[in-house]
Amino acid sequence: MAKSPSPVRKAWRSLAWLGAIIAVLVGLNLIGAITAGTNWTPKLALDLEGGTQIILEPIVEGGEDVSQEQIDQAVSIIRQRIDAAGVSESEINTQGGRNVVVSIPGQPDEETLQRIEASAKLEFRPVLLAGVPSTDSIGEEGDAATPTPTPAAEPTPAPSPTNASDLAQITPELQSAYDSFDCSTIDPSAAAPADEPLITCDPDGTVKYLLGPVEVSGEDVANATSGVVTNSNGTSSGVWAVNLDFNDRGAEAFGEVTTRLTGLTSPQDQFGIVLDKRVISAPVAQAVITDGNAQITGSFTQETAKSLADQLKYGALPISFQVQSSDVISATLGSEQLRSGLIAGIIGLLLVVAYSLVQYRALGLVTVASLLVAALLTYLIVTLLSWREGYRLSLAGIAGLIVAIGITADSFIVYFERIRDELRDGRGLNGAVEAGWKRAWRTVLASDAVNFAAAIILFVAAVGNVRGFALTLGLTTIVDIIVVALFTHPLLQLLGRLRFFNDGHKLSGLDPRALGAVYRGRAQFRAPVEVRGRAAASRGEAARRQTIAERKAAGTLTLEGPENPPVDGPEQTESGRAGAVPADTQRTSKGRRS
Amino acid sequence: MASFSQFGNDLYTGAKSIDFIGRRKIWFLVSAIALLLALAVPFLRGGYTFGIEFTGGSEFRISGVETTDQSLATDAVTSVVPEIAPRVSAVGTDAIRVQTDQLADEESSEVRQALADAYSVPLEEVTESFIGPSWGADITGQALRGLLIFLVAVGVFMAFYFRTWKMAVAAMVALLHDLILTAGVYGIVGFEVTPAAVIGFLTILGYSLYDTVVVFDKIRENTLGGEASAGRSFAQAVNLAVNQTLVRSINTSIVAILPVAAILFIGAFLLGAGTLRDIALALFIGILVGTYSTIFVAAPLYSLMREREPEIQKQSKRALELQTKGAV
Numbered sequence: 001m002a003k004s005p006s007p008v009r010k011a012w013r014s015l016a017w018l019g020a021i022i023a024v025l026v027g028l029n030l031i032g033a034i035t036a037g038t039n040w041t042p043k044l045a046l047d048l049e050g051g052t053q054i055i056l057e058p059i060v061e062g063g064e065d066v067s068q069e070q071i072d073q074a075v076s077i078i079r080q081r082i083d084a085a086g087v088s089e090s091e092i093n094t095q096g097g098r099n100v101v102v103s104i105p106g107q108p109d110e111e112t113l114q115r116i117e118a119s120a121k122l123e124f125r126p127v128l129l130a131g132v133p134s135t136d137s138i139g140e141e142g143d144a145a146t147p148t149p150t151p152a153a154e155p156t157p158a159p160s161p162t163n164a165s166d167l168a169q170i171t172p173e174l175q176s177a178y179d180s181f182d183c184s185t186i187d188p189s190a191a192a193p194a195d196e197p198l199i200t201c202d203p204d205g206t207v208k209y210l211l212g213p214v215e216v217s218g219e220d221v222a223n224a225t226s227g228v229v230t231n232s233n234g235t236s237s238g239v240w241a242v243n244l245d246f247n248d249r250g251a252e253a254f255g256e257v258t259t260r261l262t263g264l265t266s267p268q269d270q271f272g273i274v275l276d277k278r279v280i281s282a283p284v285a286q287a288v289i290t291d292g293n294a295q296i297t298g299s300f301t302q303e304t305a306k307s308l309a310d311q312l313k314y315g316a317l318p319i320s321f322q323v324q325s326s327d328v329i330s331a332t333l334g335s336e337q338l339r340s341g342l343i344a345g346i347i348g349l350l351l352v353v354a355y356s357l358v359q360y361r362a363l364g365l366v367t368v369a370s371l372l373v374a375a376l377l378t379y380l381i382v383t384l385l386s387w388r389e390g391y392r393l394s395l396a397g398i399a400g401l402i403v404a405i406g407i408t409a410d411s412f413i414v415y416f417e418r419i420r421d422e423l424r425d426g427r428g429l430n431g432a433v434e435a436g437w438k439r440a441w442r443t444v445l446a447s448d449a450v451n452f453a454a455a456i457i458l459f460v461a462a463v464g465n466v467r468g469f470a471l472t473l474g475l476t477t478i479v480d481i482i483v484v485a486l487f488t489h490p491l492l493q494l495l496g497r498l499r500f501f502n503d504g505h506k507l508s509g510l511d512p513r514a515l516g517a518v519y520r521g522r523a524q525f526r527a528p529v530e531v532r533g534r535a536a537a538s539r540g541e542a543a544r545r546q547t548i549a550e551r552k553a554a555g556t557l558t559l560e561g562p563e564n565p566p567v568d569g570p571e572q573t574e575s576g577r578a579g580a581v582p583a584d585t586q587r588t589s590k591g592r593r594s
Numbered sequence: 595m596a597s598f599s600q601f602g603n604d605l606y607t608g609a610k611s612i613d614f615i616g617r618r619k620i621w622f623l624v625s626a627i628a629l630l631l632a633l634a635v636p637f638l639r640g641g642y643t644f645g646i647e648f649t650g651g652s653e654f655r656i657s658g659v660e661t662t663d664q665s666l667a668t669d670a671v672t673s674v675v676p677e678i679a680p681r682v683s684a685v686g687t688d689a690i691r692v693q694t695d696q697l698a699d700e701e702s703s704e705v706r707q708a709l710a711d712a713y714s715v716p717l718e719e720v721t722e723s724f725i726g727p728s729w730g731a732d733i734t735g736q737a738l739r740g741l742l743i744f745l746v747a748v749g750v751f752m753a754f755y756f757r758t759w760k761m762a763v764a765a766m767v768a769l770l771h772d773l774i775l776t777a778g779v780y781g782i783v784g785f786e787v788t789p790a791a792v793i794g795f796l797t798i799l800g801y802s803l804y805d806t807v808v809v810f811d812k813i814r815e816n817t818l819g820g821e822a823s824a825g826r827s828f829a830q831a832v833n834l835a836v837n838q839t840l841v842r843s844i845n846t847s848i849v850a851i852l853p854v855a856a857i858l859f860i861g862a863f864l865l866g867a868g869t870l871r872d873i874a875l876a877l878f879i880g881i882l883v884g885t886y887s888t889i890f891v892a893a894p895l896y897s898l899m900r901e902r903e904p905e906i907q908k909q910s911k912r913a914l915e916l917q918t919k920g921a922v
Contacts, residue, residue, distance in 0.1 A: 050684075053691075071726075075726075075730060079732075092728060093650070094725065094726030095723055095724070095726065096723045097724065097726065327685045327686045327689070328686055329684065329685045330662070330685075331683065340860075340870075343860070344853075344856045344857040344870075345856065345857060347856045347860055348852050348853025348855070348857060351856060352852050352853060355848060355849060355852060359845055396790045396793050399794075399870065399873045399874065400793065402857065403797055403801070403853070403854060403877055405849070406801070406847075406851070406853070406854075406881070407800075409846070409849040409850070410804070410808070410842075410846040413845045413846050413849065414842055414846075417839070417841060417842045417845075420602070420606075421606055421838070424606055424607070442811065443808055443812075446755055446807050447803075447807040448804075449751065449755075450748055450752070450803045450804060450807055451803075451804055453744065453751060454744050454748070454796075454799065454803075457740055457744040458740045458744060458796065461736060461737075461739050461743060466736075466737050466740070466792075466793070466796070473797070
C-alpha cells in the first residue's frame with residue numbers, strides 16, 4: 001500500500017496546480033479580450049454563424065478553357081492556403097464546373113482574403129535590369145544585392161538571344177517601356193506570356209525589374225519551408241532562411257539557371273521570384289545548385305521568412321483567379337437546430353447526473369463536480385484556441401464535445417471501480433483511494449495516450465473539418481487527464497478524511513458492507529456456514545503467498561458453488577491472517593460434506 | 595441499486611461469472627453473422643447515399659427577395675422533394691442560397707417555380723447551377739492516409755505497452771469489427787453519409803480503442819506473472835478480468851450513450867434530418883458496438899491467440915489439474 005507521507009498536503013498541492021492552470025487560462029483569455037478584442041465566447045463555424053462566400057473565377061493565359069484537373073488542383077491549393085491560416089472549418093467547392101466558391105466563417109481578415117485572392121502564377125525569371133522607380137532609398141527584401149540604379153552597360157549584343165539572361169532581348173522599345181515604367185500600372189489579373197521578358201516591380205513598388213522569360217515554373221516547387229540556418233558545427237546562427245525544394249524537372253532547370261547566373265555581374269546574377277506578376281524576392285545566385293535544394297537567406301525575420309515560404313509553397317497554382325463576388329452568408333443550419341441540439345445535450349447531461357447519483361451515491365457528486373471542472377477547462381481552452389489558432393466550433397464539434405463527456409466520465413468510473421475493488425479486498429478507505437489511484441492512473445494514461453495519438457496524427461495528416469475534429473479530440477483528452485489527476489483524485493483524498501465517507505455511510509457510494517468487503521468479516525468472525533458458495537477473490541500477490549495446502553483448500557471450496565468456474569482461494573489481505581482463513585474454510589468444507 | 599453493486603461485487607470475486615471466453619464460438623458466430631449483414635444489406639438496399647458535400651448537387655439562388663426567412667425555402671423544396679434536406683442560407687441582404695442533392699431536370703424546374711412562388715419573385719430571379727463537392731477526393735485521401743498512420747502507430751504503441759503484439763492485433767480486429775458494423779447499421783437505416791457522419795465514425799474509432807485498452811489493462815494485470823499458475827488457467831484469468839471490469843463497461847457505456855441518445859431521439863427525430871442526427875446515429879451505434887466488441891470479440895480472441903503458446907498451455911494445464919484434484 002502506497003502510504004505517501006501526507007496525502008492531504010499532496011491533495012491540496014494538486015488542487016493548487018489546477019487553480020493555477022485555470023488562472024493562467026483565464027489570464028490568457030483576458031489578454032485576448034483586451035488586446036485583440038475577442039469575446040469570452042468561442043467563435044462559431046460556418047454552419048452555426050454564417051460567414052463570407054467568395055466566388056472566384058479562373059483566368060487562364062490566352063483565354064483557353066480550364067480543365068477539371070486544374071480546377072481540382074486549384075481547390076486543393078486554396079484549401080491549403082486557408083488551412084495554413086489556422087483551423088477555420090471553411091468550405092471550398094466548385095460551382096458550374098468552373099468557378100471556385102470559398103466559404104469562410106465569420107468575417108475573414110485582410111490577410112486571409114489576400115491569401116485567397118492572390119492566387120497567381122509563381123515563376124522564376126532571370127533579372128536583366130533592376131532599378132529604382134524614384135530616387136527614394138530602396139527597401140529590398142531577400143538576399144538581393146543593391147540593384148544598380150542605372151541600366152547595366154550593354155555587353156556585346158548578339159543578333160538573337162542565346163539564353164534567358166541575354167541582354168540582347170532588350171529592344172529599344174522594351175528599354176523605353178522599362179525606363180518609363182510606373183509600378184502602379186501592374187494588372188495582376190492579366191497573365192504575362194511566359195516566353196517574353198516582363199517589366200514589373202517588387203510588392204512595395206520600390207524597385208523595378210526587367211525580367212527575362214520564365215525559366216522555372218512554380219509547379220516545379222515541391223516544398224518550401226522557413227527555418228533558422230545552422231552552421232557547420234550544428235549551432236544555430238539565428239539567421240532566418242527560406243528553404244526551397246524543387247521536383248526533378250525543377251531541379252534540372254534551376255541547376256541550369258544557377259550555373260549561368262553565378263558567372264554574371266549584378267544585377268544579372270539575380271533571379272526574380274514572381275508571384276502575382278510582382279517580384280516577391282530577387283535573390284543572388286551564389287552557387288550552382290543542381291540537387292534541387294536551394295536556400296534563400298537575407299534580412300528575414302521569422303514572419304517574413306514564413307510568409308515567403310508560404311507564398312512559394314502555395315503559390316504554385318497554374319491558374320490565377322479573379323474575385324467575382326464576395327457576400328455575407330447566413331448560417332447553413334437554422335438557429336433552431338442549434339437550440340434543439342443544446343436542449344438535447346442538456347437533457348442528456350441531466351440523465352448522466354441522475355445515473356451517476358444512483359450508481360455512485362455521493363461519489364456521483366464528485367463525478368458531476370469533475371465534469372463541471374472539465375467543462376470549464378474545455379470552454380477556456382476552446383475560447384483561447386479560437387483566438388490564437390482560428391479554431392471554430394461547428395455543430396459536429398459540439399457533438400464531439402458531448403461525446404467526450406463519456407470518455408471523461410469513464411476515467412472517474414475506472415477510478416471509482418478500482419477503489420471499490422480495493423475496498424472489497426478489505427482495505428481501509430484511505431488506503432483504497434491511494435492503491436486504486438495507482439492502478440487507475442495507469443489505465444487512464446494508457447487509454448488517453450491512444451486517443452491523443454489519434455488526435456495528433458489526424459491533425460497533422462488531415463485537412464478541413466477533420467482537423468477541427470482532431471483538435472477537439474486532443475483537447476478533451478488533455479482536459480480529461482488534467483481533471484482526473486488534479487481534481488478528482490485530490491478531492492477523493494480529502495473526502496476520504498471525512499467521516500461520512502470514511503465510515504462508509506450507506507449513501508457515500510463507498511460502503512464496504514455493500515461492496516462485499518464483508519467477506520473478510522464472514523470468513524473470520526461469522527458462522528462458517530455463511531461462507532458457502534462464495535469464493536472470495538484474491539489478488540495475485542496474496543495468491544502467490546499461499547501454500548499448496550491452502551490452494552487445495554481453496555479449490556475444494558470454490559467447487560462447491562454449482563455454477564462457479566474454479567477460481568482461486570479465499571482472500572488474504574494481510575499475511576498475518578493467512579492461517580486463519582484456510583482453517584475456517586476447511587472446516588466449512590468438512591462440515592458440509594459430512 | 596444495491597442489487598447492482600451486489601452484482602458488481604459478485605463479478606469481482608468470481609462468485610458470479612459470465613463465461614465470455616469459454617463460449618467464444620457463440621460470440622464469434624454472432625459477430626460473423628452481424629458483419630455479413632452489415633456488409634451485404636446496405637448494398638442490397640442500393641448502396642450508400644452520399645451527401646451533397648461528397649457528390650456535389652444543385653444550387654439555387656433567389657435574388658431580390660424581400661425577406662430572408664429561410665424556412666420559406668426549406669418548405670418550398672420539401673413540397674417538391676419531401677425526402678431532401680436543403681441547406682439554406684441568406685446571401686447578403688436580398689438573396690437566398692439553397693443547396694440540395696442533385697435533382698432530376700423536372701424536379702429542379704419544379705423547385706425553381708416553388709422557390710419563386712415562395713418569395714414572390716419572377717422565375718428568372720431564381721438561378722440554378724451545379725456545385726461540386728466540398729469534401730473532395732483530396733480530403734478523403736488525406737483522411738485515409740492519416741487513419742493508416744494512426745492505426746500503425748497505435749498498434750505499435752499497444753504492442754509495446756502490453757508487451758505483446760497479440761493484444762494489439764485483437765484490439766485492431768475489434769476496431770475493424772466496430773467500424774464495419776457501425777457503417778453497416780448506418781447504411782441499413784439509410785441516412786445520407788455526410789461529413790458529420792464521417793467525423794462520427796472517427797470518434798468511434800477512438801472510443802472503440804479506448805474501451806479495449808481499459809479492459810485489456812485489467813487482463814494484463816490479471817495474467818501477469820504467476821497469476822495463471824496460482825489456480826487459474828489463462829482463459830479463466832482473462833475471463834475474470836472481463837467480469838471484473840464488466841460493471842465499469844456497463845457504467846461507462848451508459849454514461850457515454852445517454853447524451854448521444856438524447857441528441858438522437860429528442861433533438862433529431864423531432865426535427866428531422868440534419869448534422870445532429872447523422873453524427874448522433876453514428877455515435878449511438880458505435881458506442882454500443884464498441885462496448886460489445888471489447889467483451890465479446892477482443893478479449894476472447896486475445897485469449898484464443900495466447901492459449902496456444904506452449905508455456906501458457908503448460909501453466910493452464912497445471913492449473914486445471916490442480917482444480918480437479920482439489921475437487922476430488
